[in-house]
Amino acid sequence: MWRAHDLRLSRDVVLKEVRPPASIDKSDLPSARRHALGEARAAARLSHPAIVTVHDLLEDQGRLWMVTELLRGLTLRETVRHLSRLPVHWAAWVGFQLLAGIRYAHANEVLHDGIRPSRVLLTEERVVLTGFGFATPENAPAQAATVASPYAAPERALGALPAETSDLWSFGATLYFGVEGRPPYPVEALVAAEGRAEPDPPRHAGPLRPILVGMLQAAPERRMPAEEATSLLVEILKKEGIAATLPGRRAESPMPPVFTK
Secondary structure, X not given: OEEEEEOOOOEEEEEEEEOOOOOOOHHXXXXXXXXXXXXXXXXXXXXXXXXXXXXXXXXXXXXXXXXXXXXXXXXXXXXXXXXXXXXXXXXXXXXXXHHHHHXXXXXXXXXXXXXXXXXXXXXXXXXXXXXHHHOEEOOOOOOOOOOXXXXXXXXXXXXXXXXXXXXXXXXXXXXXHHHHOOOOOOHHHHHHOOOOOOOOOOOOOHHHHHHHHHHOOOOHHHOOOHHHHHHHHHHHHHHOOOOOOOOOXXXXXXXXXXXXX
């Protein structure tokens, strides 16, 4: 990933190479590159305040590069490292913005399949989900994958294909990290339990607890629907006196103060 300057439009941007996984067999590289191009194109057609903007796609000597907006801020992972955990009202605001972006992507038939704290950027005005250069179109050919991450849904960790429900689990795990300061459980526990591990009950989530419990159900069909989670987040924000509205590119709903409650 590189910081670059667009000479034509006179703006700073981020330049990131879109590459197939290093584990791909050489014989599968042509197919993997086509898949990567499809992922990049899927990301480029998304336009939402909670999703990083893709300005351009470039191909050079067989390598694919994505040009995205340059954002200044800290990731959720970095923020929690500084604060130990987010206050509940701030976590609710982050969750509301983030879930809106995920729902928009799903409505446009794009899965993220990699939501985690290091890919959630908190700027002064926005919550932005990055990493969509590796997003998965819902109608893409099946790609075998085994994901080892405490933010991957149990079925993904066991090799199942991505789905909207697996993105929602990852959203829940990411929000859990924000409010609890740690992932729901170590990846080793998930693998050892063959996808049936139960997350540690949240201790600091307060009114966010029903959302976390609902999103982190092991069985995909039992997970809380995104619409229900959004409604609960809106109610929490209203009680805190925080506007449950999406910011534009110049936000009208700035990030709430961290230490007021």
